[in-house]
Amino acid sequence: MPTVSTPAAVLHCIDKGPATAPAVVLLHGFPVHAGMWAAQLDALSDTHRVIALDARGFGGSPRTGPYSIDTLADDVHALQRELNLGRFALAGLSMGGYVALAYASKYAQDLRGLVLVDTKPEADNAEAKETRTKSAQTARQQGAKPIADTMLPKLIGQTTANTRPQVVAALRQMMEAADPEAIALAQEAMRDRPDRTAMLGSIAVPTLVVCGDADTITPPDLMRKMHQAIPNSRFELIPQSGHMTPMEQPEAVTRAMEAFLGTL
Ligand code: MLT
Numbered sequence: 001m002p003t004v005s006t007p008a009a010v011l012h013c014i015d016k017g018p019a020t021a022p023a024v025v026l027l028h029g030f031p032v033h034a035g036m037w038a039a040q041l042d043a044l045s046d047t048h049r050v051i052a053l054d055a056r057g058f059g060g061s062p063r064t065g066p067y068s069i070d071t072l073a074d075d076v077h078a079l080q081r082e083l084n085l086g087r088f089a090l091a092g093l094s095m096g097g098y099v100a101l102a103y104a105s106k107y108a109q110d111l112r113g114l115v116l117v118d119t120k121p122e123a124d125n126a127e128a129k130e131t132r133t134k135s136a137q138t139a140r141q142q143g144a145k146p147i148a149d150t151m152l153p154k155l156i157g158q159t160t161a162n163t164r165p166q167v168v169a170a171l172r173q174m175m176e177a178a179d180p181e182a183i184a185l186a187q188e189a190m191r192d193r194p195d196r197t198a199m200l201g202s203i204a205v206p207t208l209v210v211c212g213d214a215d216t217i218t219p220p221d222l223m224r225k226m227h228q229a230i231p232n233s234r235f236e237l238i239p240q241s242g243h244m245t246p247m248e249q250p251e252a253v254t255r256a257m258e259a260f261l262g263t264l
Contacts, residue, residue, distance in 0.1 A: 003060070006078030008071075012060030013053040013079065017045030022112070023088035024261065025076060026052040027096025029118075029244070030190065031147060031183045032174040033059030036093070039250030040257060048089075048261060053079060055099070057182025066185060069095075069193040073102035080110055089261060091115035093246060094218065095186065101196040104203055113264045114207040115257060118243045120218045121226055123195035132191035136184035147183055148175035157214035157242030167247050200229035207233035208260040210253060212241030234260070 004011045014034050024044060026037045034052035044050045055072055057063035076099065080088060089112050092100035097119020104114055124132065139147050152172055153161075160167055207230045211223040220237055227235040236256040241248040 004079055004082045006075065006082055008078060009056055009064055009075055010062050011053060011056075011075055011079055013051050014041060015049070015051050015083070016041050017047070017049040019049055021047060021049045022261070022264070023049045023051060023083075023085040025079070025085070025088055025090050026050065027072075027076070027090070027092035027099050028052070028055065028058065029094035029096055030186050031058065031144070031151075031178040032171070033178075035059065035174060036171075036244070036247055040246055040254050043254040044257060044261070047258075049085075051079070051083065051085075055095075055186070057179050057185060063179055063182045063185070067189055069098050069102050069189050070106065072099040072189070073106055076103055077107050077110065080107075087112045089113040089115065089264060091117060091257065092119060093117040094119045094243065095190060098190065098193055098196075101199070102193075104205075105196065105199050108204065111205045113205050113260065114203065115210065115260065116207065116223075116226065117210040117253070118212060118215050118218050118223070118245055120222055121196040121200055121229075122222075123193055124191055129191045132187040136187040139180040139183040139187070143180045144176050144178045144183060147178075148172055151175065154217060155243045157212060157240060157248060159214070159240040160242060160244075160248045164248070167244075171244060171247060197229070200226060201231065203230050203232075205232070206260070206264060208256065209233055209235045210238060210245060210256055211235070212238050212243060212245040212248065214241060215243045215245070217243045
């Protein structure tokens with residue numbers, strides 16, 4: 001797994017598939033790491049160069065001090081230059097989707113396509129901001145476990161909880177292994193992110209919007225609204241899945257992404 005040193009940060013990523021194939025960059029959700037995309041990395045790398053990036057402080061990427069969601073978009077841009085990706089497709093789940101939207105705002109010229117998975121353009125309201133501040137404090141004082149305990153039931157759908165214990169265990173393992181200070185810094189970055197609703201109409205690249213039908217964090221109604229605001233977009237509802245669709249229903253998500261990437 002390569003480590004890319006950019007002027008601003010050292011970034012760790014999984015880079016799989018032919019170097020000359022069209023590139024796809026995958027951005028993980030909170031508080032996990034690039035490993036959440038394991039199934040898509042395997043399947044899509046037959047036809048694409050697939051790069052799953054660990055955000056600052058997660059997986060193999062070293063933690064830095066405070067940063068913003070825009071900083072994480074700058075990191076992706078630095079990665080794009082360091083790896084000579086040219087124009088590429090960018091996919092992000094939830095927090096990764098916040099970063100993907102920031103990227104589309106700042107660096108639209110780099111993109112061939114956008115995949116927004118279980119994410120939303122809205123900023124946090126006052127109550128959500130307060131919850132993030134408290135969660136950052138909990139992580140700093142008590143570590144990652146209470147964060148995993150609180151979040152896990154919200155992240156996965158009932159079908160996964162009932163029938164796929166290995167997915168639940170893998171998710172819990174990633175969450176509990178997260179660095180507590182990285183959790184706190186990511187919560188603060190998400191808390192302070194701007195609302196991106198107004199820019200949706202200006203996204204010019206083809207966009208795939210993916211949502212688990214039982215996602216309660218970014219529910220289908222909310223994501224449909226986002227899809228309707230993005231001119232050249234399609235919406236894919238994934239049955240029997242909560243918020244972590246790429247892990248909960250890997251084949252369905254891979255199929256949707258494959259079909260979409262084939263049109264670019
Ligand atoms: C995620 O899955 O990345 C989180 O649910 C994002 C968030 O806390 O807003």
